[in-house]
Amino acid sequence: MSILSVRSLTKSYGGVQALHDVSFEVAAGEFLALIGPNGAGKSTCFNIINGQLRPDSGTVSINGRDITGRSPRRIARLGVGRTFQIAAVFGSMTVLENVQMAMIGAARQVFAVHRLARELHRERALACLAQVGMESHAERPAAALAYGDVKRLELAIALAGGPSLLLMDEPTAGMGTGERGAMIALVKALTVEHKLAVLFTEHSMDVVFAHADRIVVLARGRVIANGTVEEVRADPQVRTAYLGTAAEGMR
Numbered sequence: 001m002s003i004l005s006v007r008s009l010t011k012s013y014g015g016v017q018a019l020h021d022v023s024f025e026v027a028a029g030e031f032l033a034l035i036g037p038n039g040a041g042k043s044t045c046f047n048i049i050n051g052q053l054r055p056d057s058g059t060v061s062i063n064g065r066d067i068t069g070r071s072p073r074r075i076a077r078l079g080v081g082r083t084f085q086i087a088a089v090f091g092s093m094t095v096l097e098n099v100q101m102a103m104i105g106a107a108r109q110v111f112a113v114h115r116l117a118r119e120l121h122r123e124r125a126l127a128c129l130a131q132v133g134m135e136s137h138a139e140r141p142a143a144a145l146a147y148g149d150v151k152r153l154e155l156a157i158a159l160a161g162g163p164s165l166l167l168m169d170e171p172t173a174g175m176g177t178g179e180r181g182a183m184i185a186l187v188k189a190l191t192v193e194h195k196l197a198v199l200f201t202e203h204s205m206d207v208v209f210a211h212a213d214r215i216v217v218l219a220r221g222r223v224i225a226n227g228t229v230e231e232v233r234a235d236p237q238v239r240t241a242y243l244g245t246a247a248e249g250m251r
């Protein structure tokens, strides 16, 4: 069964139709890229799946359960982790505290007794940071991190709740080419290790083609292709949609 099932999603912002009858599925263990030119509707799709936005029509199901319109907190508790296009961490807290906070939230504990909280989930949080190669940064304030390290911390935070589905809206935004490939390879390895289902967006076609199990292509709010790397790479509609934007990456 699919972990995530998106059915006929439609969403308009005033006169702008951001999504039109969008349907796709993500299976357990699948590393699925949702791609498309700027403004195609990718972030809108992520925001609906994780509960930040309500669709005008259509449904989102997690493990066969309709979760359309539920709050982001409730959706997170159903095993959905996410990272954002614009990184969201607490700058004044340390890297370790950011992960501990996420674990405290997932366990529905209260971050009130500061001395106690400091030790809460410490070992697990350190292990989580080690998974993304950030354990040596544990005691630094998150605000002092380089941008690529912030994105790695965000990944650790998303993994902290032990998700079965991970949503990553441009996990490599702001990274250089080499760092992009390494980040996606890391997420892919974690996907296999934890048998996660992952839906991610990435603007570098080379990185997508190198790592994705399957690709869904959005253009102007519609799904124009859904298939393997080979199928999508050869699709004339996809090439047309990317002409003038990322066409050089599709050769």
Ligand SMILES: Nc1ncnc2c1ncn2[C@@H]1O[C@H](COP(=O)(O)OP(=O)(O)OP(=O)(O)O)[C@@H](O)[C@H]1O
Pocket: 013, 016, 017, 018, 036, 037, 038, 039, 040, 041, 042, 043, 044, 045, 085
């Ligand atoms: N809050 C909003 N109000 C009005 N229009 C919006 C809003 N958010 C997005 N849009 C519009 O909806 C369309 C889809 O936007 P969305 O951010 O989902 O695209 P995207 O594929 O994530 O693009 P990008 O690759 O640039 O991140 C665009 O035309 C965008 O301008």
Ligand SMILES: [Mg+2]
Pocket: 042, 043, 044, 085, 169
């Ligand atoms: Mg976006």
